Amino acid sequence: MNIALVNVKAPFVRGGAEYLIDSLAAKIVERGHRIVKIELPFNWNTPQNVLSHMLACRLIRLDPETIDLVIAIKFPAYYVPFANKKLWLVHQLRQVYELWGTNYQIFPSTPEGEGARAMVIAADNLYLREAKAIYTNSRIVAGRLKRFNDIDADGVLYPPLLNPELFGPGEFGDYFFYPSRMTTIKRQELAIEAMRHVRSNFKLVLAGKADHDAYDKHLRYKIAHYGLEDRVKLLGFISDEEKARLMSNAYAALYIPFDEDSYGYVTLEAFHSHKPVITLIDSGGTDEVIEDGLNGLILQPSAEALAEGMERLWADRAATRAMGEAAFETLDRHGIRWEHVLENLLGE
Amino acid sequence: MKIIIATTFMPFRHEAHPGLAEPLADVLREQGHEVDIVRLPFDADSESQLEQIFAFRCFDLTTGSGNIFDRLIAIGWAAGALRHPAKSIWLTTSSDQAAFTMSGESHRPAERGVREAKRLAAASDGIASALRTLGMDEVSLLYPPLTDAAAFVPKPAQDHLVIKLPQDSPDRTALILETLQETRMRGMFVVRPEERASLCDTIQAAGMTDLAQPLNVTDRAAVGEAVSTAFAVLHLDSSTPYSGDVPLGALRARKPLLLAEDTLLRSVFPASAILTVKLASHAFTETLKGLRDDRQRCEQLGAAGARFEKNMTWEQVAKRLLA
């Protein structure tokens, strides 16, 4: 089959969704199919841009003579018209759904903003239903789809890692590791704040590319301002190999985004590395695979609670090791495998 | 600066401007810029071209995620329709030229994009002339350098020719097959995958499977090796000013480059580096025989070609497009 993977892309930003597409592409090619990745630019910084990009996606033309199947994963890429279209839904425009009424909403709380929001929701209700099948990457995304659009997903396909063999167990070193795209919603700042309350001598290592320079500068300022230069390291972008090495030898991992749809690749990377993961009660889909006390900790979303949790793990090495083993076993327990994903998406 | 390079492609068919975005991006990154490449699907054969171009106009490539995108370099007329206040457009193919020579108002979509550009560059006089008829005088000539220079290396010549023909050109194909018969040289025809079957049929029908074979243009290593070891390269594609690395690769590999008299490359490459051949029976044969007998001539052509190619760098391209 000729398969088109359709996604949206904010130039100069690469995150979990892009990694998912690359992984899916690689696995589909391994199965003997041909893949093309179509990445449409997306700019959501004004309501007008959101709407015009939606319209643009509706007018993109893909030739059914040369493409057999379209798989789309994000808003508004799934608006691209194609008869044989399936969705592996990672993101709707959350800012008009569960993030409406929070600091993350992007449309103003005015009648104009509400009008734009209504257009997005109406379009989702219409065009999501064009798909032959809709899978989601987590129960939480499936739940939102039902709650807001009254659509039943055809199933949950948990995204596996592309190269799990890169990750494996190592030492339990003296640092907690948090590799992720640097942006406010991932809350690296909260992790830095937590280190102010830590008395033990472990460190925090943050890695990842900042979405924009201002956030990176802000974090560095905070580290310097609190005198944490020796305790908190900001590595910026690192290679996959370096990330795997750091994860293997971390004491534990952090994954503390705000209200994320899925458990995140960081969680999988940690599990493959036999490390427990600390997350927060408002991190969203992380609790689909992280169970408090079993393979990680689920804490209150405050700097003090995060510090206390890290200290607790640090104080009990044996328990931490046991959690790490349980973390690895979680992968099989939830069927996080590519075979399962491809059976459903490709119908094979 | 944050620079976006935009181009278009037809999924599972071909890329409109294959391989130009990556080397340009590489050299810009070496110069310290951040570069991202945006490839937009564009079905040039569709009746819905205008809607697709309108869709491109809907995309905002000026800012995103708190970043300002300083420049947009669009390769091709369709990508040139994207909006950006600091846009450069580079036009290289016959489709690009055709977009501005359509009758009536059909060129308006292409025209809109170029009118907004801060810088316009064209791979040939033909494209530049088409733009001038629409009143756009400030177009610089900019032929693409090699996208994979390492593949083209001066190597001892073997007894084969590398040939580039336009699509669906039975007369020219017949002319070249005749040349191969007369010179008893092997011919390797650089073709797109979708052209391969038709060419094979023609070669088979002519009973020349021992002397002629197709060579996939996508197999860059094989194409590079074929050119690097060729006796000469024949270019008869008059349909487009730019069709990939083969002509310039021949110059880099110091191979004689024979151009049909109507090819657009004649206005791009210096006369000292090429041989122009009439489109007539035996003309290519005579020229090739002459080269066989005159090695010094081959070397002179090779040296002139290499000097020319050496000055065609991606740094120059970056400088012209960002000037």
Place this chain on the structure above:
Amino acid sequence: MTKIAWLTPFSRSSAIGQYSAIILEKLAAMAEVTIFASDLEDRAQAWLPDSDLRLLKRERSATIEAALAASDVAIYNLGNYYPYHGIIWDYSRRFPGICILHDLVMHPFFIDYYVYNQHNNAGYLREITYAHGEAGRILGEKVVRGEIDPMFFWSSATLLDYSMAKAALRGAEGAVVHSAYALGRLTEFSGFPVKHIPFPTPTIAHHPLAKSPPPQPRETVKLLTYGMINPNKCVDQVIEAIGTSGILRAQISYDVVGKLEPTYERLLRAGIDKYNLREHVTLHGYQPDETLYQMMADADVIINLRNPHYGESSWSLLEAAFFGRTTVVWKHGYYDEFPDDTVVKVNSLDTLRDGLEKLVVDTPDRYRRAERLRTYAESTFVTERYCDELLSFIERIRRQRPLLGLADFAAEQLYLLGAANDPSAVRRVADEIDRLRPS
């Protein structure tokens, strides 16, 4: 709170100014309102001099434009009288907003705006062609050539047929009208939302005389017509009805109050003489308000005929209703929207005569109608309700702005791409935009 820029004539000689003042006194508690007066040089002459009031004639257009841009919505009061509404219309085209259309016809406005003030016949022709196509253009050319007196319209139903509302509202985000009739006419052409909001409570409703009950039954039933006395008030027909009815001649007196159009006055006097009604019919001419109110309070029946009508929503009918006096109207347009058991509706000399006779003879019915009319008016024409409905309409208009903004963007880009030559492409884009409209 919603920031509203309210553009209106606002001098005490302006009826629309009074209308605005009634609304704005309530609206100012529900929204942040800045009034932009189109007819004033001195705020002391304004209906609400202490309000947040700016004078369009005294400020530079750049500062006015900045103020409009800073508002959430601009409301433009548009009427026929060019000196008051010309500047408002100019701003309405530069900053689309909601137009309150007080006059459906608008033809005198465009004649004044283009022909008399700018000597710009081409501009006038462009507008009438926009509003009515080729037929409009032909009529407009006759007007500019002087073959038709522009003011002939006042006596002709053609005026309403060639309503210039479409031209007046070009580019509006929405429109407000005060009758179902006007709503129907506007929705024939408008691509924007139109809202019918009943009038607010007229000031007269609070006048002590308005609260007075109808006069006790007496020997002579007093009939009253008031306003600008011109042919469409049908006073000549009332005189003929009286003159040809023994019942009416025996039992009524008829007062006609208001400035008399001279030619029409001669016609009326001729009718009075013809039917020997000098003892019955009195042409009072203009009277001060208090005198008029006294006469309204003393009247048994108010005759408020308009034929032809020009799509107006009659303020005088409103006043009669709040006075609680039985009212006779012509059965069309706005007048026909009042319930049948409140006003008496006529549509010919015969039905006028019959209707008046019945009112004279059937006193209980006359009182019942008066009471029902007052009750209907008090429940329908409520200023607070007007403000609520206007604010709700403003919210609706604001909610549609993203969709319209997208359509504007698409139109601009399609134009730049030369899409005028590819109507099917335009259609496909338009269809996709339409599908983005929330249901």
